Amino acid sequence: MKKLFLCVFVLSISIITQAQTTQVEIMDLAVNPGIRADIQPDTTNLIVLFKLKNVNLAAKAYYYFGTVQDANDILSVTGNIIEQSATYYLQVNGVQKEILGYTATCFIKLSGQQNAGFHYLTVFVEDNNGLVTDKLYFHK
Secondary structure (H helix, E strand, C coil): CCHHHHHHHHHHHHHHHHHHHCCCCEEEEEEEEEECCCCCCCEEEEEEEEEEEEEHHEEEEEEEEECCCCCCCCEEEEEEEEEECCEEEEEEEEEEEEECCCEEEEEEEEEEEHHHCCCCEEEEEECCCCCCCCCCCECC
């Protein structure tokens, strides 16, 4: 009887755990300085790229610029992942970029103070059910 109870308990835990993970995956974060025509003095444009698997299940991308991992004490930016005519786009700060293959790209403008202050960029994605992916980190 104890073995049966233990077996049912273990199966219940695995079902609950599996139900709380997202099918969306992100990987290969890259951050590069970008040059844009509208650059203002004392600003830095960053091109942020990552790969996104199961984009059809993704809803939002979060970019946390912080002094430590997972912090957004310098800047927090949220992007929307939208679908138009079976094509997916990442929209950040009013700029919409097509997600090509698996690669999502955005431009994020930082002031000189924000650029000097952040040490980590934390990126993660939320799916249509409100579950979040693993986090990717960039250390400056």
